[in-house]
Amino acid sequence: MKYKLVMDIEINSVEDLKKLRTIVEANNLDKPNFSEIARNLGIDRRTAKKYYLGDDKKERKKKKSVIDKYYTIIEELLSENSTQVFYYKDHLFRYLQREHGLNCTRNNFNYYILNHEEFAKYFRPKGNSNAIKSEKPFGEQAQFDWKEKINFTFKNGEKIIINVGSLILSASRFKVWTIYPSVSLDCVLDFLANSFEIIGGVPKEILIDNATTMMLKARTESNEGIVNPKFQQFADDYGFKVVPCIAGRPNTKSKVENPMRVIDEIIAYNGTLNNLEELHEKLEQITNEANSRICQGTGVPPILVYKKEKEHLSPLPQEKICSFYKISTIKATVNLNALFHYKKKMYSVPSEFIGKKVTIQVIENNLHAYYNKKLIAVHEIVENKKIIYNEHHHLDMLKQTFKKHEDIEDYAKKHLKELEKFNEQLSEFM
Template structure:
């Protein structure tokens, strides 16, 4: 009988854990181990070699607790189906945890932590985007030459009182500095667009030479294509002439042409992290806070902070037209006084505002079937224009009862009952 035996004649020592096998071999050969030489070869002290050879008190890799671990359950809850909130990007979740749960760590550490948690990584991986197959040519413009505009449109949002609305965010970004302005609105009408641009130009203190837009109906009568220059509609063309800028429509189907404004759109997905948490008025304030934060944050594209770069760009902008011309493009504003019942009057019907504005003068903007109530520059209430005599928001009425009847235990229940009664009394047949 012939048995082939495989004999190992070499042993390779790559790491400290291999020393046990090496010790067995040397003992079988009755040879002495040179611990100092092993230490030099492995880059460790000879005493470390001795511990591994003895098999006692071996060093183990220490698993350190992460400073993010105490937030793990909160993170899981936010990513679960228990909340209406949605986090499209890890960056948004990181910012939310910083703002509302006191998390203190870098964004890169947070992203790395989530990547080690399969249940968290799966949440973000399921919506991974397919890489753009087109070659994108980087294009920069000198100061004051170009601004880009677009809508973050039809964003579904659930308000804190459970109302489902669809909001839009206008975004204007200067090409050189990446300084931007945001505006939350319920409408994308041409009147709203020109009012937003007017207020943005006033805020910037000047006008860019060119405005890059897509083929939206409020700007273009005929789309620009690869073979057609397109036609800007008459009213918007007049608006551009009054302000002195040239309209530059993108070729249809090429959103990457206005990539500077397109990249901002994913940043605005942060509002989904606040689903069910804000009223419309509070959402308006939050969008403005986002605007300020983004303008103060280092931009990876041009390696500048937009706010600081804007100070260099401002002097290159075209001058604003005269005030009366600018005012003609703004949504009309009227002034009314809030009555003792915390209501304002519009077309013989009354609409509520928070009770702290009783006796004060507020400003009304009415467009696209909505009344927007401002106190100075703060949006304090939004109502749909109605044929009802009394139009109370439940939250406002509860506040009013709280002021008038501070000792009443269940103001919310009483408010609902009273509002139902008023609707019945003032119902128009």
Template sequence: MRKDIMERMKLMKKENIEPNYAELARIYQCDYRTVKRYFESDGTLKERRKIPSKLDDYKEAIVEKLEMSCTYMSIFKFIQKRGYEGKYTILREFARSIKIDKTNKATIRFETNPGLQAQVDWKERLSMTSRQGEVFEINVFLMVLGFSRMKYLQLTLDRNQDTLKSALINGFKYYQGIPKEILFDNMKTVVDQSRSNFQEAVINQTFYEFAKDMGFAVIACRPYRPQTKGKVEALAKLMSRLQPYNHEFDTIDQLDEIVRMLNDDLNTDLSYATNKVPSQLHKIEKEYLLPLPNRELLDNYLTKPITRVVTKEAMVTYLNNKYSLHPNYIGKTVVLKIHDDHLDMLSDGVVITSHRLSSRKFNYQKDHFIEILKSEAFAHKSDDEINRIAEKNLKLYDKL
């Protein structure tokens, strides 16, 4: 007997609430007739004798793997290694019943009205190689509107919260408006406590304030529920279109242009989900989007400087790679600005040095390295000796 359903029905009777059998069946993952039977009973339903199944100990794991879109056979092999001795057909019949229920829930929840919802995700740590053989590790921010399937893609070099906010704002400008709610998975930049079966997600306070300023509600997606963000994950698969451009670009800026071109292509292709072109449906959807906030508020979120404290080694770290400065700046705070494939470092508003962005772990300029050597144990050596030591060590760093 389902005591949870029985107690719910007793409460609804007490409050004179007419139940929605279909909705309750979805919540309790049972047939609507089961809910109806409990509601119409006098509270003394006879408990049916439960026939044990070889599958009983594995049902929770099966449901979890189904929600991860695993095939029946792969799940069968998985639970066999964990002691399941039953037949494949038993699993298949159980899995089919779960699959049907899961599909219905996803369809009902996520076929959205115009302007209601967008979904966000990242294509993470994608390695792309330039014509010169330099490897760039990039991320691609992905946002898609639920009704039109209009996509916004943006190349980023990190996935921190400021980058996420900037990408969202750029997406809102691209869409010419803001959806009423945005669905995220449990990104650490969005939630402080992940959502699970037992607790609701706790939204990061800083991000909550940003969302409130923009006017959208934050919806945290439960982990291991891929159907709840299927539109974005389907889009992530389309990022395979980027792979043919390996060895076809020279700079990070050119790679950014390729991502923008890909974005335009995706929005003018026919969507399999709607059988429509996203850019055409967007003409309808944008009328339902919330208006953009005032420019001053947007600019405030877009112009926050990136700062670093110069280490004792006269280095600053950007995207896990180190870049050198003159040792006079050790202990001081500098501002980083990225443009045209270069990293500029500023002190008091003045550019003090500039590096080309690189995938190398250590990036020294020769004059910086020489000054560092002079300030350490090599101060007693001649300039020629220090110069030779610097050249030798810089060659070693280039090989790292």
């Protein structure tokens, strides 16, 4: 077999160097003069050799991300040992913004999570339900629902079950979210009465589900259902129409159902908060952020559209009617020991409210203390104690009293034990 060997080759570009190497190796020739080739092509000798050897792919250095410094924090938050729960990447993103000063776009954060398999597998895709998109005029409708039975754990290990009432104006998507211990009708009426005050008026209709607290008989495709007479009276007094959704059609309340996942953000604080007051404050922050973010449905933050929708709401009824539907409240003055009186017992509030009048609301077996409609303390109603001090209120009070005292926390624990003994002694006479 005879082969016609090509002994000459023109080198016009660096790409031709790969062909040159093939010929040189096939014919067992000496390596070319890279310096001469480099001069002819006007390139560096090392560049010529690199292309000859086929090592022309640029090694790109992995670009560092501003999120890299949060890697350990994210790893801890998403670990199996963490008590905190993040149902969506958005929840984790906003938590890191609030609590750790993360400064990046949401798209970059999502990209970072998805490109780290150890983080991406934590989140599961959510199925999308089909629904016909419909809109209501300003002031026409609000949608009400509960986010029920949320398990929450405080920093000290105490576990509670909370429910979050949700009222959303259909046109502006403005949201009101509040924590309640139960979903009883009394809590429903209290939540709606207070929510109407917050939004400054009453929508023409309220879309509800078929919960037995509001509906004696569920609405179906074949019948209109029966509204609980007490809830219907509330609706008549406030001047709105009750519109139950058809049973089995959750998409009817999509404007209130879809944002429910934002309420789940509260679970991100599992094991990090001290008490119910802090939990209320954190939900208030989450609510304000949700009302300030651009809504995907309207393209505008709800707070901006709400200012226009508020003009179309019906006026509130007389104060006497409003107060009738709210959970019973009393007024109390905080004494110099940061305590207020309720049924011959004394309960604590933060020391900054000494001398001020607070509003006490009795919800089931708990006292909720408010100042200017802001929750400042929650106490369980007790029968066998005379003085009930919240541990944080007690420590705060002692710090105010003994400003230069060393080991004030140890002294506070000792003092609380003395109060417990005092309560035990008094209980014999109660």
